[in-house]
Amino acid sequence: MIQTILNHRSIRKYSKKNIDKQILDEILLAGTRASTTGNMQIYSVIVSTEKELKNRLWEVHFKQDMVNQAPVVLTFCADMNRFNKWCKARNTEPAYDNFLWFYNASIDAILAAQNVALAAESHGLGICYLGTTTYMADKIADILNLPEQVVPVTTLVVGYPDESPELTDRLPVEAVVHYEKYQDYDKEKIEQLYKEKENLPSTKELIKVNGTENLAQIFTQKRYVKKDNLHFSKSFLEFIKKQNFMNND
C-alpha cells in the first residue's frame, strides 16, 4: 500500500493495451469505498473509452496526447442530481443548490478519484490527473451530457505506461507540514525549503528553455499567468452558477 503511494509517477505516454473489464470494475469499486459526505455519494464517474468521444475530450483538454492514447478517460463530477431525484421521489425538497454542496460534492469526487488512481497503480496501470478539467468544465459538460447540479472537477487518464519516468522531486516534507499551529515562512525558511528544487539540473534546464531568471518566473510568467487565471476563475464560477450551485440567499 505505502509502496504504491510512494512510487507514484504521473504517466503521460500510454501503450495501446486495453484494460480488462475485471480490473476496471475493481478500480471503480475502489472509488466507491472512499469516505463520502454523510454517506450520500454525491459524485459520479464517467468512463469514456470510445475513440471519437475521447477525441472530443482531447480537443478541450488542450490537446494533450495522453487523452487519446490512454484507453480510459475518467471524468469525476460533483453530482447532486441523483440525490435530488431520489429526494423528489421521496416527497421531500432538497436544498443543495448552493456553494456548500458544490464544495462537499467536489470533495466526494476527489476522494473517489484518488482511490481509483491508487487502485489502478496497484494493478500496474499508470494515471495522470488533468487540471484542464476546471478550465474547460462547460465544454466537458456539453460533451458528456452533464445535467444541472453536475460539475466535472477532475479527470484521470488511465492505461498501461509506455514510459518509466523518474520520481518527481518534492519539497522536503517539513515544507508542507506544520506542528500544532501554522508556522509562517520567513525569507530564510523559503530559501532553505526551495534550495534543493532550485538546484536540480532539470530545473536549470527548464529555466534555460524558458528564458526566465528563475523557476518561480516560469510559473508566474509562462505557465499560470494572471490573464488566464482571471479568465478561468470567471468561467468556472459562471459554470457553477449555471449548474445551479450558487443560490446562497
Place this chain on the structure above:
Amino acid sequence: MIQTILNHRSIRKYSKKNIDKQILDEILLAGTRASTTGNMQIYSVIVSTEKELKNRLWEVHFKQDMVNQAPVVLTFCADMNRFNKWCKARNTEPAYDNFLWFYNASIDAILAAQNVALAAESHGLGICYLGTTTYMADKIADILNLPEQVVPVTTLVVGYPDESPELTDRLPVEAVVHYEKYQDYDKEKIEQLYKEKENLPSTKELIKVNGTENLAQIFTQKRYVKKDNLHFSKSFLEFIKKQNFMNND
C-alpha cells in the same frame, strides 16, 4: 493496497495509544507523494496533538468526541501563501488570489489527505474525515493561525481504533458510474438504485428514531437543512474572500 481501500471504515472511537513518530512521519511523507497541480504543492497539513489545542478544535468541530480522543488531528489546507512568498523572494508577482487557485489548491489538499488516510489505514490506524471543517473554516483559521491565502478544507482525525464497525453500505457501483457519457436517472432507475439501501434494517431503525417517513427526509429535514446550507455557504464564501481568494476581475 486494494484490500486497504476496500476495507475502509470511518472510525469514531479511539484508544489512548499514541502514534509512533516514525509511523506519523511515513504517513505524512505519503501525503506529499500525491499528484499536485504543476508540482507546486499548494497545500499545508497542520498536525495538532496538544490536548488544549485539540480541545479548541473539538469545540468548533461540533464537539465530536473523536477530535479529543484521537491522538492526532490533521487539518488539510489549500495554501498559496508559501508559493506566493517564494515568488516574491524571486522577484516575480504571483496572481493566485482568485477562485481558480483556491479550487486548485483545494484539490491538492484533498488528494494529499486521501493518501494520508490510506497510508494510516495500512498501518492499522483508523481515520475519520470531518465535514465540519468548511462550516467552521473561519474559527479553525483563528485557532491554527492561518494567514491570508490559506483555507482549511478538510480534517482527518487519526488514531488506533477502539471500535470495529461493519463496512458501511454503498449504492451499487452502477449508481455512480456512467459509461461513455452521463446517463441521467429516471424514476424507475432511482427506485432500483436506492432499493437495497432503503431496505436495510439500519435504515428502518434510523427512520423510526428520526420520526420521518423515509430516509431521504432525514437528510433534507434533519441533517442538512436549507437554513444551515445557506448559512454555511455564505460563511464559507465570505471566508474564502477574506483569505484573498476572490479577486476574479
